[in-house]
Every structure is written in structure tokens, then in C-alpha cells.
Amino acid sequence: MKTENTVWHNQQISKAQRADLKQQKPALLWYTGLSGSGKSTVANAVDALLFKLGCHSYLLDGDNVRHGLNGDLGFSDEARVENIRRISEVAKLFLDAGLVVSTAFISPFASDRAQAKAKLEEGEFIEVYIDTPISVCEARDPKGLYKKARAGEIKDFTGIDSTYDVPVNPEIHVKTDTKSVEECAEQIVGYLMAKGFITQASLQSA
Numbered sequence: 001m002k003t004e005n006t007v008w009h010n011q012q013i014s015k016a017q018r019a020d021l022k023q024q025k026p027a028l029l030w031y032t033g034l035s036g037s038g039k040s041t042v043a044n045a046v047d048a049l050l051f052k053l054g055c056h057s058y059l060l061d062g063d064n065v066r067h068g069l070n071g072d073l074g075f076s077d078e079a080r081v082e083n084i085r086r087i088s089e090v091a092k093l094f095l096d097a098g099l100v101v102s103t104a105f106i107s108p109f110a111s112d113r114a115q116a117k118a119k120l121e122e123g124e125f126i127e128v129y130i131d132t133p134i135s136v137c138e139a140r141d142p143k144g145l146y147k148k149a150r151a152g153e154i155k156d157f158t159g160i161d162s163t164y165d166v167p168v169n170p171e172i173h174v175k176t177d178t179k180s181v182e183e184c185a186e187q188i189v190g191y192l193m194a195k196g197f198i199t200q201a202s203l204q205s206a
């Protein structure tokens, strides 16, 4: 999709040059999971760990992005599709800047996650499934939203009266009901190290 009568301008500094300067490989950690599953908590812990390791990263969080860029969108299926489309474009720009990016959105539809992946280079999209049973999410209910949804005060609530497509083959599968936040974060950072997204050189220069 592009605006009519616009032409792409190649830029002088490439994505590879920006990444080389930071001694890291751009990547997108795409967190997905139910409300209350732990996306924000784990993504924040990972981002803090990456920062400590000297990695140049950035976190786009669902609730926060809906305070600005996507503040005009609600929770109908169409609005969620547009929400994820915009986020995937923004994430792509951040990757272009050479960063390790995290996005923490419910992103309930598999087709939207697939489209986000298709916008990136091979291997850059890392799906992180925050797999927490809805019973646990509901017991946590950190924002009191499940209570409101059960009372019929919020409609189209994911897992109650709006669909969530469970990831079929996520790169990282995180179980927050059996692991601590720290263990979940270490699992994810360990994956990035094992796959060479963070190099020894970048750690030594930190």
C-alpha cells in the first residue's frame, strides 16, 4: 500500500551500516498473548536486560501506543487489524534504524502476525508466544478488565467474546504460569544470543 504519485528515495546510510555501528543484528521480538498473560511485564524485563547488556533496543507496548499513534482505534476486528498493520510498519522502521525491537500487543489474528513477518527480512521476525491459560490471566486481572468483560461492561474482549488464534509454531514459547519473570526474560535473551542477534563484540563494547 502506498500513496499515489509518490516515489521511493534510497537513503545514503543503509540498515546494515546502522546495525554494524551498533554491532548487532536487527530483530523483532513479536510478543503475542491474552490480556494479562504477561506480555508487557516480560517485554519490559527483556528490554531492561538488553539495555544492561549494551544492546540498542526499543519497546512498543500496546496500551502505550494506544495513547498516541493508535489512539483512534478501538477493539473491533477491523480496528485490531489496522492497529497491528501500523505497528508492524513502525517496527520495520525501527529495525531499519538497526535496533532490536519488541512489540507487546495481543495481536490476536494469525494472519496479521504473518503479514508483520512478511514485511521483514528472513529470520528477523521472532514470534514470542506468552502462553498463559485464560484462567490464570483472569485470576491476575491486573487492570480489572476481565471482571468488567464478564459483567458485560466491555464487549469484544479477547478470549471471552473476541477471537485469539493460538500461535502454531512460535520461535519462543514462554510459560509465565510456571516460570518467574526473570526466567522468562533469560529464556528470550538466551535465544537472541544463541541466534547471534547480540554478538560477543557488542557485549564487550558495552
Ligand SMILES: Nc1ncnc2c1ncn2[C@@H]1O[C@H](COP(=O)(O)OS(=O)(=O)O)[C@@H](OP(=O)(O)O)[C@H]1O
Pocket: 034, 035, 036, 039, 040, 062, 063, 066, 075, 079, 080, 081, 083, 084, 104, 105, 106, 107, 108, 143, 145, 154, 155, 156, 157, 158, 162
Ligand atoms: N476489548 C478488549 N480486548 C482486549 N484488550 C482490551 C479491550 N479493551 C481494552 N483493552 C486493553 O487494551 C490492551 C490491548 O491492546 P492491543 O493493542 O494489544 O490489542 S490488539 O492487539 O489490537 O488486539 C489490553 O492490554 P493488555 O492487557 O496489556 O493486553 C487491555 O488493557
Ligand SMILES: Nc1ncnc2c1ncn2[C@@H]1O[C@H](COP(=O)(O)OP(=O)(O)O)[C@@H](O)[C@H]1O
Pocket: 033, 034, 035, 036, 037, 038, 039, 040, 041, 042, 104, 140, 142, 175, 176, 177, 179, 180, 181, 184
Ligand atoms: N512469570 C510472569 N511473567 C509475567 N507476568 C507475570 C508473571 N508472573 C506473574 N505475573 C503478573 O501477571 C501480570 C501480567 O500483566 P501484564 O504484563 O500487564 O500482561 P499483558 O501485557 O499481557 O496484559 C502482572 O501483574 C505480572 O506481575
